[in-house]
Amino acid sequence: MNHSSNQENLKNKIYNGVRISPLEASSLFSWDLIELGAAADARRIMAFPSEQVGFIIDRIINYTNICDAACDFCAYHAGANPAGPYELSIDEILAKIQELVSVGGTQVMLQGGLHPHYTLDTYVNMVKTVKRNFPQIYLHSFSPSEIVHISRKSLVSIDEVISTLKSAGLDSVPGASDLLVDRIRSKVSPRKIAKQDWVGVMFALHRHGMKSSATMTYGMGETCEERIEHLNVIRDIQDKTGILRAFIPWSFSPANTKLKDIQPATGVDYLRIVAISRIFLDNVTFIQAGWLTEGLKLAQIALTMGANDMGGVLMEEKVVKATGIETKSGISEFIDIIKNSGKIPVLRDSEYNKIRIY
Numbered sequence: 001m002n003h004s005s006n007q008e009n010l011k012n013k014i015y016n017g018v019r020i021s022p023l024e025a026s027s028l029f030s031w032d033l034i035e036l037g038a039a040a041d042a043r044r045i046m047a048f049p050s051e052q053v054g055f056i057i058d059r060i061i062n063y064t065n066i067c068d069a070a071c072d073f074c075a076y077h078a079g080a081n082p083a084g085p086y087e088l089s090i091d092e093i094l095a096k097i098q099e100l101v102s103v104g105g106t107q108v109m110l111q112g113g114l115h116p117h118y119t120l121d122t123y124v125n126m127v128k129t130v131k132r133n134f135p136q137i138y139l140h141s142f143s144p145s146e147i148v149h150i151s152r153k154s155l156v157s158i159d160e161v162i163s164t165l166k167s168a169g170l171d172s173v174p175g176a177s178d179l180l181v182d183r184i185r186s187k188v189s190p191r192k193i194a195k196q197d198w199v200g201v202m203f204a205l206h207r208h209g210m211k212s213s214a215t216m217t218y219g220m221g222e223t224c225e226e227r228i229e230h231l232n233v234i235r236d237i238q239d240k241t242g243i244l245r246a247f248i249p250w251s252f253s254p255a256n257t258k259l260k261d262i263q264p265a266t267g268v269d270y271l272r273i274v275a276i277s278r279i280f281l282d283n284v285t286f287i288q289a290g291w292l293t294e295g296l297k298l299a300q301i302a303l304t305m306g307a308n309d310m311g312g313v314l315m316e317e318k319v320v321k322a323t324g325i326e327t328k329s330g331i332s333e334f335i336d337i338i339k340n341s342g343k344i345p346v347l348r349d350s351e352y353n354k355i356r357i358y
């Protein structure tokens, strides 16, 4: 079969809602961008037959940048950050949440480095204190790396870490996935968890009835096939657990990291990743447009090529900011961006329930 009839067959599969193979997904990287975006939008309509685009008012609180892992791709950890090490006190964390609550925010993402002295008690205390003071706040916090770190530091099982944090008040765990390809992980983050550890945390969260999400950081020297390998891990986990509420791809920002000589991924790369993710991940309802790293204007275009959520109107974020990217945004700007893409803005909660339609 020649190249064009292969492409025609694949196009038919996509428009008929048939699951595509990893090999077929790899071939999408050579498609014309507009044709790819249209196919992804057709799949978005099958997964989510609505023109509504959600967003949430949240705050990321990076509680410490002291980190045992010191990944090469990270500009945030204390060793890479010219501002030096810091740790937020519980009072500082509470003050930040109070600011969030006063502007109508509903979700907090506590995320930090793998601090060598933090144990399960440290995290339980953080969660309990936040929930005692702000019972209405949804804690979508920590990450699989932090869960594994706690388990190793406190010599307790992953299941025990999760059940203890859940009892303390943790609501869900973002699936910060980086790139789930061990060839790349062993090069850029050898001290962070391996792919199998990430998978293990996902199954453990599922056993405890907790939801998660998946992300993708691409542009760290991986091949197109390895990008699909990452998506395949996610599709498989979702088939087996159904715990992923959303998928969020973003490009690696090399500035201020040890990998600063890598050429940053382009806007076209980003749109291709969004579109291919939407087509390949036929079991994930929400794909977020990653305005945080790609900018609002590119995120807006992503909404027409497979994405259907804008994620958080973040009040604070230090990990991406450390790479020099400014992350200012506001509710009215979000609403304008969504409306101008022909969509309907919806303020939502962490479980993707609608709070207000604009």
Ligand code: SF4
Binding pocket: 067, 068, 069, 070, 071, 074, 075, 076, 077, 112, 113, 114, 145, 189, 192
């Ligand atoms: S990416 Fe996370 S684990 Fe790696 S150095 Fe940065 S804070 Fe630490």
